[in-house]
Amino acid sequence: MNRADTAYRQLRREILEGVLAPGTPLPEVESAERLGVSRTPVREALGRLAGESLVEVSPRRAARVARWRPEMQQEILDLRVVLESHAAELAAGTAGPDDLETLDRLCAEGDAVVAAPSVDLVAFSENARFFHLALTAATHRPRLEAMVHGLLDVPAVAARYSAFRPEDFVRSAAHHHELVDALRAGNAAWAGHLMRAHILAAREAMRLPSAGNGHREAAEVEPSDEVSSSGPGEPAG
Numbered sequence: 124m125n126r127a128d129t130a131y132r133q134l135r136r137e138i139l140e141g142v143l144a145p146g147t148p149l150p151e152v153e154s155a156e157r158l159g160v161s162r163t164p165v166r167e168a169l170g171r172l173a174g175e176s177l178v179e180v181s182p183r184r185a186a187r188v189a190r191w192r193p194e195m196q197q198e199i200l201d202l203r204v205v206l207e208s209h210a211a212e213l214a215a216g217t218a219g220p221d222d223l224e225t226l227d228r229l230c231a232e233g234d235a236v237v238a239a240p241s242v243d244l245v246a247f248s249e250n251a252r253f254f255h256l257a258l259t260a261a262t263h264r265p266r267l268e269a270m271v272h273g274l275l276d277v278p279a280v281a282a283r284y285s286a287f288r289p290e291d292f293v294r295s296a297a298h299h300h301e302l303v304d305a306l307r308a309g310n311a312a313w314a315g316h317l318m319r320a321h322i323l324a325a326r327e328a329m330r331l332p333s334a335g336n337g338h339r340e341a342a343e344v345e346p347s348d349e350v351s352s353s354g355p356g357e358p359a360g
Contacts (some may be wrong), residue, residue: 126160131168133158138177139245141285143188149178150185196283200326203274204319207255210271211302211318214261215311222261226303229254233299237292244284247292254299261306283329291328295321 134154137143149169151162158165169186172178180186214222233250236243252275259271287295298321305314 126164127167130154130158130160130164131171134168134172135175135177136245138172138188139248145188145190147188148185149187196329197326199274200322203271204322206267206271206274207259207322208315208319210259210262210264210267211305212311212315213264213267214258215306215309215314217263218258218261218306222257223303223307225257226254226261226299226306229257230296230299230303233296237296242287242289242292248284251295251299258302258306286330287328291325294324298324 134143134149143149151165151169154169155162155165169178169180173180173186177189178186179189218226229250233247233254236246236250255275256268256272259268262268298317302314302317302321305317
């Protein structure tokens with residue numbers, strides 16, 4: 124792994140875990156000194172992070188950690204409810220053995236993350252993202268897959284997993300298993316309804332307002348790098 128990759132991975136983890144809060148300046152010189160690299164790897168890392176919408180870059184000021192308002196996070200989840208419940212219904216009729224094998228493997232990996240004494244929020248977020256991408260890929264609808272991929276690449280939800288309680292992580296993992304059961308049974312209604320409930324449950328656990336209640340201010344929870352007795356971007360639910 125070269126120095127640019129090292130800087131990228133470290134900064135990305137710190138952003139997703141909430142160590143670097145939204146709006147935090149990321150000047151190249153200070154960031155390079157803190158990470159123990161030169162400015163060039165940091166510049167490359169910031170460019171990659173900007174491509175993922177994790178960092179905002181301006182020619183006249185230092186890069187900053189991207190800001191995401193609660194209503195933006197709510198909109199992403201509202202769109203996911205519509206698109207992914209439709210994807211689940213379609214996948215119930217199109218998922219093949221290879222698709223189901225991939226989803227089973229991701230479920231097992233997610234179980235291991237949730238069973239740890241303290242939940243690694245980045246690992247949980249990444250696993251959930253891969254699961255939802257794999258389920259959508261099972262529809263074999265490239266345009267639908269591209270739309271869902273765009274929503275899951277947005278980091279806004281990932282940091283919200285810090286609001287999850289232990290039971291929220293367990294429920295999310297159980298939903299993934301049940302979704303695979305619904306696909307294996309070829310039951311479109313079951314899969315669609317469950318996906319809708321799955322994402323809505325995640326939104327509730329993230330303390331985000333539901334549609335029509337945008338005037339209520341979402342509870343702000345201080346991000347942390349791990350969760351033990353109380354439960355982060357994509358997350359994906």
